[in-house]
Amino acid sequence: MEALARSLMNAVPLLAGVPLWAVTLLLIVAAAVVILVFALTFEGVGSLVLRKVAGDIQARIGPNRVGPNGILQFLADGVKLVLKEDIIPANADRLLFKLAPYFVFVGSFAAFVVVPFGVGLIAADLNIGIYYVMAVTSLVVVGVLLAGWASNNKWALLGGMRAAAQIVSYEIPVGMALIPAVLVAGSLSLQDIVRSQGGLLGIFGWNLFHNPFSFFSFFLYFTAAQAETNQTPFDLPEAESELVSGYNVEYSGIRFGLFFLAEFGDMFIVAALATACFLGGWNVPFFHAATLPWIWGNLLSLGVFLAKAFTMVLIMMWVRWTLPRLRVDQLMRMAWKYLVPLTFINLLGVSLWLLVFKGKGIPAMIASLFG
Amino acid sequence: MTVRTDALPTQEMTINMGPQHPSTHGVLRVILTTDGEVVTRAVPDVGYLHRGLEKIGERVTYAQFMPFTDRLDYLAAMNCNCAWAWAVEKLAKIEVPERAEYLRVIVCELNRISSHLIAFGSYTADMGAFTPFLYAIRERERVNDLFEMLCGNRLTYNYARVGGVSGDAPPGFLEKTKEFLDYFEPKLDEYNNLISYNKIFVHRLANVAVIPAEEAVAYGLTGPNLRGSGVPFDLRKDEPYSVYPKFDFKVCVGTGERGTPGDCFDRYMVRINEMRESVRIVRQAVARIPDGPVMAKVPRLFKPPAGEAYFRSECPRGETGIYLISDGSVNPFRLKIRTGSFVAMNIFEKVTRGLMIADIVAVIGSLDIILPEIDR
Numbered sequence: 001m002e003a004l005a006r007s008l009m010n011a012v013p014l015l016a017g018v019p020l021w022a023v024t025l026l027l028i029v030a031a032a033v034v035i036l037v038f039a040l041t042f043e044g045v046g047s048l049v050l051r052k053v054a055g056d057i058q059a060r061i062g063p064n065r066v067g068p069n070g071i072l073q074f075l076a077d078g079v080k081l082v083l084k085e086d087i088i089p090a091n092a093d094r095l096l097f098k099l100a101p102y103f104v105f106v107g108s109f110a111a112f113v114v115v116p117f118g119v120g121l122i123a124a125d126l127n128i129g130i131y132y133v134m135a136v137t138s139l140v141v142v143g144v145l146l147a148g149w150a151s152n153n154k155w156a157l158l159g160g161m162r163a164a165a166q167i168v169s170y171e172i173p174v175g176m177a178l179i180p181a182v183l184v185a186g187s188l189s190l191q192d193i194v195r196s197q198g199g200l201l202g203i204f205g206w207n208l209f210h211n212p213f214s215f216f217s218f219f220l221y222f223t224a225a226q227a228e229t230n231q232t233p234f235d236l237p238e239a240e241s242e243l244v245s246g247y248n249v250e251y252s253g254i255r256f257g258l259f260f261l262a263e264f265g266d267m268f269i270v271a272a273l274a275t276a277c278f279l280g281g282w283n284v285p286f287f288h289a290a291t292l293p294w295i296w297g298n299l300l301s302l303g304v305f306l307a308k309a310f311t312m313v314l315i316m317m318w319v320r321w322t323l324p325r326l327r328v329d330q331l332m333r334m335a336w337k338y339l340v341p342l343t344f345i346n347l348l349g350v351s352l353w354l355l356v357f358k359g360k361g362i363p364a365m366i367a368s369l370f371g
Numbered sequence: 372m373t374v375r376t377d378a379l380p381t382q383e384m385t386i387n388m389g390p391q392h393p394s395t396h397g398v399l400r401v402i403l404t405t406d407g408e409v410v411t412r413a414v415p416d417v418g419y420l421h422r423g424l425e426k427i428g429e430r431v432t433y434a435q436f437m438p439f440t441d442r443l444d445y446l447a448a449m450n451c452n453c454a455w456a457w458a459v460e461k462l463a464k465i466e467v468p469e470r471a472e473y474l475r476v477i478v479c480e481l482n483r484i485s486s487h488l489i490a491f492g493s494y495t496a497d498m499g500a501f502t503p504f505l506y507a508i509r510e511r512e513r514v515n516d517l518f519e520m521l522c523g524n525r526l527t528y529n530y531a532r533v534g535g536v537s538g539d540a541p542p543g544f545l546e547k548t549k550e551f552l553d554y555f556e557p558k559l560d561e562y563n564n565l566i567s568y569n570k571i572f573v574h575r576l577a578n579v580a581v582i583p584a585e586e587a588v589a590y591g592l593t594g595p596n597l598r599g600s601g602v603p604f605d606l607r608k609d610e611p612y613s614v615y616p617k618f619d620f621k622v623c624v625g626t627g628e629r630g631t632p633g634d635c636f637d638r639y640m641v642r643i644n645e646m647r648e649s650v651r652i653v654r655q656a657v658a659r660i661p662d663g664p665v666m667a668k669v670p671r672l673f674k675p676p677a678g679e680a681y682f683r684s685e686c687p688r689g690e691t692g693i694y695l696i697s698d699g700s701v702n703p704f705r706l707k708i709r710t711g712s713f714v715a716m717n718i719f720e721k722v723t724r725g726l727m728i729a730d731i732v733a734v735i736g737s738l739d740i741i742l743p744e745i746d747r
Contacts, residue, residue: 324495
């Protein structure tokens with residue numbers, strides 16, 4: 001950010017008199033606003049797409065009243081959520097009750113900062129990008145547990161406990177399944193990981209096709225991440241038919257809205273990480289987007305990235321409306337007995353592969369056969 | 372599934388499930404005592420929907436009670452209508468024209484299909500898969516369309532009459548029925564492919580809340596809940612009434628297909644298979660329906676002779692028995708209704724011991740209770 005601020009000050013003479021920290025701060029705020037606006041728009045559109053797709057899958061129409069073909073439904077929903085009365089139960093722990101949605105919201109939204117949307121479209125290219133995402137999304141569990149506890153409602157408490165157990169358990173396979181991508185790229189930075197999948201191999205440059213283990217780890221990641229973000233079939237914390245709606249049962253108005261938005265945010269983060277780590281991120285197949293003029297290169301790569309990420313989101317929705325829900329003991333068994341050992345074995349496999357073949361993937365080896 | 376709870380003693384928690392809860396299928400209240408997620412005791416508390424139907428029955432005439440039977444089991448109103456009509460006819464020894472009996476069988480079996488569809492759909496929704504529910508609703512709409520064609524109503528039909536039915540099938544009804552059957556039968560395979568044998572679904576239901584055959588009999592379970600335990604008892608076969616003996620159909624029983632006989636999956640599968648048998652019955656009835664009147668000669672001021680009668684019929688949720696005592700006046704002296712759902716509540720506490728909260732939902736769904744039947 002500071003480097004950007006310096007170059008901006010050099011480019012615009014008007015800014016020369018302003019101190020560097022002020023320009024940097026301004027830029028940070030601007031980036032945050034852009035990210036927030038993007039995330040909110042995504043979530044609005046996401047909820048609409050979700051409901052439309054759900055409608056198609058479920059042999060019904062879906063929202064079609066607000067605006068042409070119902071496309072303004074998410075605005076109406078948002079307005080409704082803001083205008084609804086904000087109820088805090090009499091026996092709730094008021095401070096924690098108010099605090100909980102922020103934890104969930106921040107945990108979900110802070111992850112957007114390191115999502116590589118395009119060649120140069122990243123709010124902060126942290127050199128520990130993946131690590132940061134994992135750490136920041138863990139905040140969600142604190143918020144969910146707080147919400148469940150502070151509501152002073154037994155159903156909410158059960159939901160909160162379930163969520164805590166689930167998210168903590170599934171963080172291990174999620175992290176372990178992402179490490180292969182890190183190993184291949186040799187960097188924790190998401191931009192580096194995406195760049196390592198570019199080149200002339202096209203889609204075969206993706207980590208997905210790098211070697212059998214990385215292929216496998218994509219599916220492990222996707223399964224575990226579904227569980228970590230409480231998507232069906234792992235949506236136990238908010239199991240509507242069992243726990244009424246789980247940890248957020250006592251929330252109303254915009255506080256509920258924050259939970260709701262965070263859920264979509266998580267969904268997108270999972271899709272974005274899957275895209276960046278395994279599906280080539282913003283790389284345009286057989287084409288080097290960075291060689292284009294800045295604006296076109298970024299637009300093209302942004303389009304490619306969003307197309308991939310949205311496809312992943314759609315698959316998640318498809319799964320969501322297809323499968324029934326696991327029971328809590330089955331869920332835990334799946335994490336500890338299957339996913340955790342599998343991801344470890346997988347990690348070992350990738351490491352050995354990289355060691356034996358000196359970091360080369362199968363497509364690269366095949367390509368070198370033909371010169 | 373039973374879970375060991377002795378390893379780590381914790382404080383028990385009492386949770387109130389219902390009467391407003393999405394998965395109790397109405398205003399059922401279950402008082403759960405749980406140890407974490409494990410339910411140590413689940414006591415059903417019924418009575419939130421009590422309307423005193425039996426008492427009402429003693430204050431109105433026999434014909435006037437017909438609309439009330441719609442509210443006995445609103446998902447299978449036709450079956451309740453016909454049960455009432457058959458009971459009164461048994462009391463008064465009225466001979467019903469054959470065409471009327473055929474029409475009654477057709478509507479009863481169609482209603483069994485639509486009722487089992489709701490059972491199937493809401494069960495999958497309880498298990499977290501919401502999509503099959505809407506598929507079931509889509510098919511049920513077509514049954515409702517048929518009934519609307521027949522009697523003008525879509526939920527509370529009030530179609531049967533003492534001595535027959537309220538009206539003959541309109542032109543095109545039987546063809547439409549056949550069309551529906553052709554459309555519906557392949558859908559059952561679709562459901563099985565879609566959800567019945569889904570691994571998660573099977574894991575949730577198999578070996579959960581097993582009711583052994585002798586226990587099911589001892590607790591007086593009837594209908595699909597009894598047959599799910601492997602007891603081939605069906606009033607349509609074992610105590611035939613109406614024109615049921617003329618039809619060829621099979622009594623579906625639970626076989627322990629994916630687990631132990633009598634588990635939730637068996638009770639679920641019995642309902643799926645029964646829909647297929649109902650389709651068979653309706654097909655035969657539509658093909659063989661005779662011409663003739665649909666109403667017997669019943670006097671306006673209907674006074675059955677003094678006496679008593681007990682008639683039981685196979686409703687989608689088990690045996691609906693109607694016990695009538697007549698003192699020769701225009702209204703019954705005493706009316707008692709026995710319903711399948713109410714009886715199924717007896718075994719609830721026993722089978723839910725040691726299950727998890729999610730299983731409680733599975734048990735409620737697998738017993739396919741409906742609250743107006745429990746509380747009457």
